[in-house]
Amino acid sequence: MRFQILTLFPDALRALAGYSIIGRAIESGLLLLTATDIRAFTVDRHGTADDYQFGGGPGMVLKPEPVFAAVDDALAAIPDAERSATPVVLTSPQGHTLNQAIVDEFAAAPGLIIICGHYAGVDERIRAGLITHEVSIGDYVLTGGELAALVIIDAVSRFVPGVVGSAENVREDSITSGLLQHPLYTRPAEFRGQAVPEILRSGNHAEIERWRRRQSLERTLRMRPDLLDTAPLTNSDRAYLAGLGWNDDAA
Ligand code: 6GU
Secondary structure, eight states, rough: EEEEEEEEEEHHHHHHHSSHHHHHHHTTTTTEEEEEEEEGGGTTTTTTOOEOOOOOOOSSSHHHHHHHHHHHHHHHSSOOOTTTSEEEEEEEEEEEEEOOOHHHHHHHEEEEEEOOOOOEEEEEHHHHHSSSSSSSSSSSSSSSSSHHHHHHHHHHOOOOSSTTTHHHHHHHTTTTTTTTOOOOOSOEEETTTTOOOGGSSSSOOOHHHHHHHHHHHHHHHHGGGGGGGTSSOOHHHHHHHTTTTTOOOOO
């Protein structure tokens, strides 16, 4: 999987590249990560990437010329057969909020070009003429799109075969499965007056699975009831949730 990040702050991207699971995947060649400085594609001798907005108003706007040139350069580095299947993503608070469906779509692509938004915003011609997807990572405002790009890269990379140890874990993880994760415990069996639930130490795997499922349902109902509208639920799940006071008005 190829990630080509176009940014005014390429150093910010190196934070992710150097450690842990993503770092190892880059080292082993499963992921290719390049961070290109948009400023390298500016046309004046001052390296001007931003300018005042027409019509007046506070804040600077990312200019179109260096961004178009940087994207052209990034596209030229992609093999012909993969170019048209490579999304060109803009990170911005105006985008669709990132979710698992978008992550799945990106993970199915041969790579991503990610333009990190900055300043008050980008020239609208970038949006109209260059990008295929505009993505936000939540309803709050960041000083720049670099952290959002890292979030996208991290979430997508988990689905690249070999990046995470067990493919099964990746699919079963919280949210991907439609529900929040059940509680987890490790040793010691008792810690500061809190004991591990007896059921988990019983060795009864059917009962353990049932307990975990119910804990997931209960936690999802309490923390993220919106997920229950789309989660794949069995009749037995629905009966359990009804007993907890869930009002299944979708059904
Ligand atoms: Cl993608 N960019 C910025 N600047 N702020 C954000 C964001 C992105 N997503 C949430 N807030």
